[in-house]
Structures are given as C-alpha cells and as structure tokens.
Amino acid sequence: MNNHDKISILQINDSHGYLRPHDELYFKDGKEIYKEAGGYARIAWLFNETRKENPEGTIILDNGDTIHGTYLAIKNRGRDMVPILNELGLDGMTAHWEFAYGPKEVKAIEQKLNFPMLAINCYYNHNDELFFNPYIILKRLDYEIGIMGIACNIIDKTMPPEFSEGVYFTLGKKELPMYIRELNEKGVDLIIVLSHLGYPQELQLAKETDGIDILLSGHTHNRVYNPVIENNAIIIQSGCHGSFVGKLNLFLEDGKIKSYEHHLIDINSEINEDPKVKNMIEQLYAPHKKILETNIGETKTGLHRYNVMESTMDNLLLESIIMASKRKIAFSNGWRYGAPVPPREIILNDIWNIVPTNPPISVCDISGEHLWNMMEENLEHTFSRDPYNQMGGYVKRCQGIHVYFKVENPEGKRIQEFFVGNDRLDLKKIYKASYLTEQGIPKKYGFNHERLEIKAVDALRHFIEKKSPLRIEKNNSIVPI
Numbered sequence: 001m002n003n004h005d006k007i008s009i010l011q012i013n014d015s016h017g018y019l020r021p022h023d024e025l026y027f028k029d030g031k032e033i034y035k036e037a038g039g040y041a042r043i044a045w046l047f048n049e050t051r052k053e054n055p056e057g058t059i060i061l062d063n064g065d066t067i068h069g070t071y072l073a074i075k076n077r078g079r080d081m082v083p084i085l086n087e088l089g090l091d092g093m094t095a096h097w098e099f100a101y102g103p104k105e106v107k108a109i110e111q112k113l114n115f116p117m118l119a120i121n122c123y124y125n126h127n128d129e130l131f132f133n134p135y136i137i138l139k140r141l142d143y144e145i146g147i148m149g150i151a152c153n154i155i156d157k158t159m160p161p162e163f164s165e166g167v168y169f170t171l172g173k174k175e176l177p178m179y180i181r182e183l184n185e186k187g188v189d190l191i192i193v194l195s196h197l198g199y200p201q202e203l204q205l206a207k208e209t210d211g212i213d214i215l216l217s218g219h220t221h222n223r224v225y226n227p228v229i230e231n232n233a234i235i236i237q238s239g240c241h242g243s244f245v246g247k248l249n250l251f252l253e254d255g256k257i258k259s260y261e262h263h264l265i266d267i268n269s270e271i272n273e274d275p276k277v278k279n280m281i282e283q284l285y286a287p288h289k290k291i292l293e294t295n296i297g298e299t300k301t302g303l304h305r306y307n308v309m310e311s312t313m314d315n316l317l318l319e320s321i322i323m324a325s326k327r328k329i330a331f332s333n334g335w336r337y338g339a340p341v342p343p344r345e346i347i348l349n350d351i352w353n354i355v356p357t358n359p360p361i362s363v364c365d366i367s368g369e370h371l372w373n374m375m376e377e378n379l380e381h382t383f384s385r386d387p388y389n390q391m392g393g394y395v396k397r398c399q400g401i402h403v404y405f406k407v408e409n410p411e412g413k414r415i416q417e418f419f420v421g422n423d424r425l426d427l428k429k430i431y432k433a434s435y436l437t438e439q440g441i442p443k444k445y446g447f448n449h450e451r452l453e454i455k456a457v458d459a460l461r462h463f464i465e466k467k468s469p470l471r472i473e474k475n476n477s478i479v480p481i
Helices: 040-053 079-088 097-101 103-112 175-185 199-208 275-292 312-325 348-354 368-383 456-467
Strands: 006-012 022-028 031-037 058-062 122-124 135-140 143-150 167-169 190-195 214-216 228-230 233-236 244-253 256-266 295-299 329-332 344-347 360-367 397-399 401-405 415-420 430-436 447-455 478-480
Touching: 006 040, 006 214, 040 058, 040 079, 040 244, 040 275, 058 135, 058 143, 058 190, 079 103, 079 275, 097 103, 135 175, 143 175, 175 190, 190 199, 199 214, 199 228, 199 233, 214 244, 233 244, 233 256, 275 348, 295 456, 312 329, 312 348, 312 360, 312 397, 312 430, 312 447, 312 456, 344 348, 348 456, 360 368, 360 456, 368 401, 368 415, 368 430, 397 401, 447 456
Parallel strands: 006 058, 143 190, 190 214, 214 233, 329 430, 401 478
Antiparallel strands: 006 244, 022 031, 122 167, 135 143, 228 233, 244 256, 295 344, 329 397, 360 430, 360 447, 401 415
C-alpha cells in the first residue's frame, strides 16, 4: 500500500489533566514496577511527527476525562488547559469528568476550543435538544470520514448532582443506528465512534450495532495492545493519564479497510518534547512549583489504585478520613484516576493527584441493612452481567468492614459474609461512618449526614506527616470468594 491509502488515527483517553510527566505502574515478570511516563509535550511531539509522516491522512481524537484530575487542571476549572489542548491539533473529543465543573462551564470551555466536543447522548432537560453536536465529517485524502461522540452516561446517575444540572444522558444505544444511517446517507466512507461508555459497554454496543468501522473506547483505562474486532468494528483503548497513545493505521482501497496496524505507544523519555507545549506547561506550573513539591513524608510501599477490589492508595485515603473523623468506618468512591506513587518521598502534588476535587469529609449514621444494600448495589454497578448496567469506577473503597462475595452471583445476591471490624454485621444496628462525596455514601443511605470542616487534602497531609514513613497494605476489605 502506498502512503496515499493510509489513514492514521491517534487516540488519547482518560489523561485526567496530567500535563507533566509522572510515575506510572507497569507489570514485568509478574511484578509491579514504576517508571516515568506521559507528558503533553511528548504527546504533542508525537502528534506532530505523525502529521509530518501523513499530512493529509491524520486524525487525532480525545475520548474525554481530559481537563480534570490534577491540581493544574482544576485550579482554574479546566480553563488553563484550553491553550495547551488547542496546540495539540485535536479533531474532536467527548466528555465525562469535564462535567465536574457543571454543564454551563463545559459549554464555556467548548466555545474556547479550536475543535468540537461531540455527543449523541447528552440533552438539555428543558427542551430535549442535544447539548453537543452529534458528529463531524472530516475530509482525509479522498475519503469522507464521519466521527460521532458518545459521552459517559453515568454523569447524571452516580455522580454529584451539580455535574448534570440542567442536562441528562442516555446510553446512546438508540441514537447510534440513527446517526450511522444519517452519515451513510451523506456518503461517508468510514464511521468512527468516539466513546466514553467503558470497554465492556462499548464491546456490547459494537456487537449490537452494524456499521461501525472504528470504535475508540474510553473510561475504563484499559491498555489494549491488540485491537479487538467486534461485528467488523476495530476497537482500541489506550490506558490513562497520557501514559499511552494509541496509533491505528488504516490502509484503504475504494473506501474500504483492506488492512490495519496498531501500536499502543508508551509515552516515555525516548520521545522528544515539543518545546512550545513544554514551555506553556512549565509556565503554568511555575507559580505552584514550590508548594506542590513540598515534602510531607515518605512511603515505603507503592501507592496506586489499579486494583478492582482494594488499593493501597485508597487505603491511605481511608485511614486519613478515619483519623480526621474519629469514626471506625470509612468509604470513598472507586476512582480509577490518580497517578501511582512508588516508594519514595511524598510531595503535596501526590496527594492532590489522589483526590483533586478536595471535598470535605462527611459523616453519617447508617444501619446495618443500609450498609448491606449499599454494597450489593455497588457490586452490581461494578460486576453486572449486563455491561450497560456497569456504572463504575472500581468497587467502592472501604475501611473498617470486610465483605466476602461471589462475583458470579446475580444482582442483590452476591454478599456471603459481612463484618464490621471483627463482628458480624447486625442489620438492625446503627453504625457511625465517614465518607467522601455522595459517591462514598449516597444520600439515600444513612441519616444525620454532616459535612466536617476538614477537607480531604488536609486530612491526607496531617495523616502522612504524623505516620511517615508509611507502610500501607491491603486489609481484605472486599474479597471475592
């Protein structure tokens, strides 16, 4: 095949505001290892090199979870990232944690971007009109390429209510065939779906929906080294934190994909840095460098949240909540984002990465029955047999309880044993619990909900300074049997 038949698609997903290089977790010889990875200056250089190689045939897309997740991203509600994103030359993106700033702010940011945000499944409450454009059509070489977006559908279902004020989200399953027909009627040669539903959901969606050529997957932080083919759709996902970029070269003939090649590119120090983007990032970082690099302690164990059931990073967070709240039980959401911290000194930037929203710690009273039902609901959201009912995150992070469950059991019937401390759960007893946000304990569970004055970052800092050097281990809080 000659170069004129090649379309190069570059994907980033779930970068979560990691503008600068950071520590990343890898697996080698059955062991966890940590290496530096990522950085938008390296990503920009890679994008530019690909455009030089294939100037008329390159498409660059972002699956969202982009402008939220680090101190630099959130300090000005995502807006400081806009000039850097505009420098990357993206062709489009969809959304998830972008809505943490509220829909009005998302719309204001979209208007400053030099590329469109796309979603076929986000609507205004008051008139059922689409919040974003559903698709774009790009001309590459002699081909018309339709690109449609699907935003994360759990924003108005499991996330704080201010994230979805005035808007609602559907799965996109009903809308997708309609827009595929519309694009085909307009004569496109290829259809790319840019989705933030999650890998299990997107595999199911591709299986049920004809006419998708490429599906760029997001949300679940999968490192897909080899594309999956489902109902003729080529599906990839490319890790998280900007640690990887997915590159998919399509070789076309008469508007049809004849072959393809894929690389999950590790964004490491072997990749050069674009000097302009690097300078933009360092200028943004410079006023905060001194405080963010403040040494607050040391960890002897690696901290990360790359485990579905329980993680050392979240156990650190939960122990901090317990110390601050003086409660014996703590819950937080099973967040996926948050760059790992290898055994080393801990700086303030590390704890902002753990919980960039910095919410206040909350407390409540909660019955044993509510604890049981809440955990059953969460297990269903994580392991539902129907991918469309999976609404994670990972399993809810817990401290002070021990739950033993059967993954394979149906909804509401997974938990086999439930202990609070060393005692079997009493369904009628009232327990005192602490938590972060409604994703920790939803309002429908418990009573006497109260926000404390102390926030998560301060609680983490106080705990680390008091307990350093840290040795955080797993406690068998959630155990599949």
